[in-house]
Amino acid sequence: MSWVTTDAPTRAELDACVTCGLCLPHCPTFRLTGDETASPRGRLTAMAAVAEGLAPLDATFEEIMGFCLQCRACEAACPSLVPFGRAMEGARAELTAQRPSRVRTVRHWVLGRALAMRRVVAVATFAVAIAQRLRLDRVGAGPLARLRGLRRLPIPPRPTVGRRFPTAASRRGTAALLAGCVMDPWFSDVHTATVGVLTRAGYDVVVPSAQTCCGALAAHDGAAAAAKALAARNVAAFAASDLVVVDAAGCSAHMKEYGAWADEGAAVAARVRDVTELTAELVAAGALPSIPGDGERVAVQDPCHLRHAQRITAAPRALVRAAGYTPVEIDPAAMCCGAAGVYTVLRPDTSRELGVRKAAQVRDAGVEVVVSANPGCEMQLRGLLGASHRVLHPVELYWHALEQEKERS
Amino acid sequence: MSFLDALHAVVGRERVRSQPLELLLFAKDAGVRAGTAAAVVFPETPEETAACVRVAREWGVPVIPRGAGTGLAGGAVPEEPGLVVVMTRMNRIHSVDVAGRTAWVGPGVINLDLSVELGRHGLHYAPDPSSQSACTIGGNVGTNAGGPHCLAEGTTVAHILAVELVTADAEIHILGGEAPDPPGLDLRGVVVGSEGTLGLVTRILVKLTQNPPHVRTLLIAFADVAAAAKTVSDVIAAGIVPAALEMMDREMVRAVENFVHAGFPTEAAAVLLAEVTGFEDGVVAEAGTIARIADAAGANEVRVASEGAERDEWWRGRKSAFGAVAQAAPDYYLHDTVVPRTKLVDVLTDVYEIGGRYGLTMLNVFHAGDGNLHPLVAFDAREPGMLDKVEEAAKEMVRVSVEAGGSLSGEHGVGSEKRDLMPLVFDPVDLDAQARLRDAFDPDGLFNPGKVLPSGSRCADFDYVAAGAVP
Numbered sequence: 001m002s003w004v005t006t007d008a009p010t011r012a013e014l015d016a017c018v019t020c021g022l023c024l025p026h027c028p029t030f031r032l033t034g035d036e037t038a039s040p041r042g043r044l045t046a047m048a049a050v051a052e053g054l055a056p057l058d059a060t061f062e063e064i065m066g067f068c069l070q071c072r073a074c075e076a077a078c079p080s081l082v083p084f085g086r087a088m089e090g091a092r093a094e095l096t097a098q099r100p101s102r103v104r105t106v107r108h109w110v111l112g113r114a115l116a117m118r119r120v121v122a123v124a125t126f127a128v129a130i131a132q133r134l135r136l137d138r139v140g141a142g143p144l145a146r147l148r149g150l151r152r153l154p155i156p157p158r159p160t161v162g163r164r165f166p167t168a169a170s171r172r173g174t175a176a177l178l179a180g181c182v183m184d185p186w187f188s189d190v191h192t193a194t195v196g197v198l199t200r201a202g203y204d205v206v207v208p209s210a211q212t213c214c215g216a217l218a219a220h221d222g223a224a225a226a227a228k229a230l231a232a233r234n235v236a237a238f239a240a241s242d243l244v245v246v247d248a249a250g251c252s253a254h255m256k257e258y259g260a261w262a263d264e265g266a267a268v269a270a271r272v273r274d275v276t277e278l279t280a281e282l283v284a285a286g287a288l289p290s291i292p293g294d295g296e297r298v299a300v301q302d303p304c305h306l307r308h309a310q311r312i313t314a315a316p317r318a319l320v321r322a323a324g325y326t327p328v329e330i331d332p333a334a335m336c337c338g339a340a341g342v343y344t345v346l347r348p349d350t351s352r353e354l355g356v357r358k359a360a361q362v363r364d365a366g367v368e369v370v371v372s373a374n375p376g377c378e379m380q381l382r383g384l385l386g387a388s389h390r391v392l393h394p395v396e397l398y399w400h401a402l403e404q405e406k407e408r409s
Numbered sequence: 410m411s412f413l414d415a416l417h418a419v420v421g422r423e424r425v426r427s428q429p430l431e432l433l434l435f436a437k438d439a440g441v442r443a444g445t446a447a448a449v450v451f452p453e454t455p456e457e458t459a460a461c462v463r464v465a466r467e468w469g470v471p472v473i474p475r476g477a478g479t480g481l482a483g484g485a486v487p488e489e490p491g492l493v494v495v496m497t498r499m500n501r502i503h504s505v506d507v508a509g510r511t512a513w514v515g516p517g518v519i520n521l522d523l524s525v526e527l528g529r530h531g532l533h534y535a536p537d538p539s540s541q542s543a544c545t546i547g548g549n550v551g552t553n554a555g556g557p558h559c560l561a562e563g564t565t566v567a568h569i570l571a572v573e574l575v576t577a578d579a580e581i582h583i584l585g586g587e588a589p590d591p592p593g594l595d596l597r598g599v600v601v602g603s604e605g606t607l608g609l610v611t612r613i614l615v616k617l618t619q620n621p622p623h624v625r626t627l628l629i630a631f632a633d634v635a636a637a638a639k640t641v642s643d644v645i646a647a648g649i650v651p652a653a654l655e656m657m658d659r660e661m662v663r664a665v666e667n668f669v670h671a672g673f674p675t676e677a678a679a680v681l682l683a684e685v686t687g688f689e690d691g692v693v694a695e696a697g698t699i700a701r702i703a704d705a706a707g708a709n710e711v712r713v714a715s716e717g718a719e720r721d722e723w724w725r726g727r728k729s730a731f732g733a734v735a736q737a738a739p740d741y742y743l744h745d746t747v748v749p750r751t752k753l754v755d756v757l758t759d760v761y762e763i764g765g766r767y768g769l770t771m772l773n774v775f776h777a778g779d780g781n782l783h784p785l786v787a788f789d790a791r792e793p794g795m796l797d798k799v800e801e802a803a804k805e806m807v808r809v810s811v812e813a814g815g816s817l818s819g820e821h822g823v824g825s826e827k828r829d830l831m832p833l834v835f836d837p838v839d840l841d842a843q844a845r846l847r848d849a850f851d852p853d854g855l856f857n858p859g860k861v862l863p864s865g866s867r868c869a870d871f872d873y874v875a876a877g878a879v880p
């Protein structure tokens with residue numbers, strides 16, 4: 001029966017795989033199972049089999065695709081440059097079209113619509129903030145326990161969207177910030193740090209109010225129509241911005257691929273920068289200072305969508321150094337922490353298995369602080385490490401150092 | 410009770426694959442040809458492996474061992490609908506004897522993981538095939554894998570002291586031992602390179618090698634392939650045995666550079682990677698000699714890698730060559746022959762000529778030091794008649810290598826891909842001896858049928874009795 005949508009993996013994408021197998025050891029699900037059906041090559045072969053009509057798009061296909069974390073470690077390891085992430089998003093879009101289910105419909109409503117409604121997110125945020133104050137997230141292992149990885153949510157919330165933060169330094173330009181769907185209410189300290197650092201470097205920071213959720217979660221889950229609608233709204237909202245700064249790695253990775261999701265998307269995509277790469281460049285160019293510190297050791301966790309999807313590895317380490325700390329490697333193999341967006345809810349066992357490994361690597365490093373540039377990874381780490389470790393975004397670490405430096409002088 | 414039920418009883422449902430789409434993913438390895446898997450099983454212990462063999466034998470289903478599936482010669486391809494026994498879950502390093510420099514490992518241990526793990530003891534496992542980051546030690550034993558650094562260190566067989574083998578009667582035996590030269594017949598040596606046709610290897614005693622105190626890696630660019638080949642023979646003639654001596658042609662260098670961005674000279678007609686190891690004085694002197702020889706042969710450029718990152722990038726580039734080929738076309742066919750170094754230039758010229766005549770896109774990468782050639786043909790298997798054309802060209806290429814005094818298969822094994830070319834290098838008496846050796850281990854042809862030996866290898870099939878052979 002083959003494919004039915006225009007989002008499906010293309011022949012060129014699938015042909016690019018020569019089945020060499022060099023990606024296999026980089027794949028977390030292959031590492032856990034040793035099973036070809038849980039490997040990047042196996043998944044691509046399965047897609048090719050469906051594409052050529054050799055196999056039906058059945059429950060087995062759904063399971064083979066669904067087990068994938070979409071971490072894209074395979075993509076970074078592939079000498080043949082197979083665009084695995086794109087192909088997998090296409091396969092998921094086909095599953096949406098060909099194997100409709102009520103559960104998926106509800107999930108897609110949440111990822112594609114609800115997250116983009118500020119009022120819905122605000123109500124949910126308020127409920128979570130109350131639960132935190134009642135310490136409901138501390139009891140048992142039920143669904144509320146998953147909230148353990150969250151930061152303490154402020155009441156009332158401090159949204160940035162629609163605001164403008166003029167620089168007091170000599171003016172370098174204007175940076176438009178992606179407020180994000182949950183970043184704004186749940187990770188407002190990261191925005192504070194981003195705005196603080198950019199204004200210090202001479203950027204007026206604007207947060208256009210016409211923007212919405214970036215659509216990454218919808219795209220990864222095969223909610224292609226919703227992802228396209230969200231991308232189109234953001235492309236319009238950021239069309240006039242010379243520089244779009246994003247402080248969640250999953251979102252910056254996705255927005256850099258807007259060319260595939262919206263008309264005129266490529267133009268906006270080309271102006272998107274992850275805050276870690278931009279800040280590291282500003283430090284290297286002397287526009288922001290390197291702050292002397294006592295060189296305390298800080299672990300660096302590489303979010304997959306920063307390291308594998310965007311190939312950014314030096315920047316977060318440079319920020320740790322610029323903040324006066326010593327970056328510590330915890331995982332040379334750069335395996336996924338298991339958070340992987342909604343994966344953590346859909347496949348809690350695998351998510352947890354990978355998360356426990358990552359937390360152990362942090363503990364083995366003998367550090368008290370770990371930086372991660374993506375909210376999902378941050379929650380996973382904080383949830384599993386507990387109160388013994390502080391988990392922050394690298395730009396926060398740098399911002400705190402900048403602030404302390406200012407107080408000292 | 411069905412065959413599947415019997416497997417479920419042995420390893421449990423979660424470790425058996427039997428859905429049609431799942432089976433399709435085990436139908437081939439990294440090569441071109443596909444077979445048919447009847448079921449797939451993932452044993453975790455030698456005992457479970459033996460139990461799987463017992464089930465297969467009872468049901469008369471052939472057994473095909475599989476590691477990471479990075480082989481290029483079809484060794485893990487089920488020629489007949491068979492039980493694919495995947496060894497990846499037996500991936501423990503059981504014990505390491507640092508002083509004695511040996512380790513017992515599971516067949517599913519990934520080659521590079523072993524060396525990384527041993528790094529803290531200053532040791533490594535020497536054979537380093539290109540697929541080192543992904544392939545398993547078990548697969549290396551099956552194919553007697555080589556690699557760039559086998560020039561000085563020898564191929565897998567020189568690094569295996571013992572193997573634990575599940576035989577056709579589902580018994581577990583240990584062949585070989587800690588002593589470098591155990592008494593009796595060298596059955597361990599027979600198993601290495603047998604491509605799973607004699608039994609299933611479930612544990613391996615490997616020899617470990619000390620990390621060299623100093624390493625120097627040179628990247629040398631040439632304006633023509635002949636100058637590069639001359640450098641190779643002159644280096645060896647000067648009495649230097651580099652730890653590795655590798656060559657890539659322009660097409661290959663370009664594909665690789667596209668992926669690694671390591672600064673390979675993409676304008677050069679050929680690039681040599683030479684590595685010398687040892688104590689500092691010797692390393693410096695040998696590297697100097699190689700650079701001088703290259704200069705004399707007309708090299709355009711000689712670069713010395715900074716130790717660590719740059720060297721690693723160069724090797725990562727070289728070792729990703731096979732995968733990078735896909736940038737040229739969706740399928741590739743890799744040849745693997747060994748020719749005398751002195752004939753390198755002649756054979757290469759012929760190989761390019763054959764490729765040109767068939768209108769095929771050729772990329773070349775090879776272990777120049779030991780004359781192990783890997784011409785690659787990039788093509789699209791869906792073009793009608795293409796695969797046949799590629800295989801015709803392949804046969805011609807093997808033939809020129811053999812006629813120049815070379816041999817089939819340096820290191821990737823024979824599998825099914827080159828099986829029918831075996832009579833080119835072995836006469837009927839040799840083939841008969843090999844077939845009877847195989848029969849001694851596996852009289853019913855349970856293990857990996859259709860591999861290595863062409864049908865008709867046994868003398869009875871030839872209708873001919875070898876002189877002196879007892880029929």
Ligand code: SF4
Pocket residue numbers: 016017018019020021022023024040041044074077078079080081082732735
């Ligand atoms: S590394 Fe790339 S070409 Fe090789 S098997 Fe994986 S996806 Fe395919």
Ligand code: SF4
Pocket residue numbers: 026027028029030038039040043067068069070071072073074075084
């Ligand atoms: S995206 Fe991650 S989990 Fe999925 S196949 Fe690639 S490496 Fe494996």
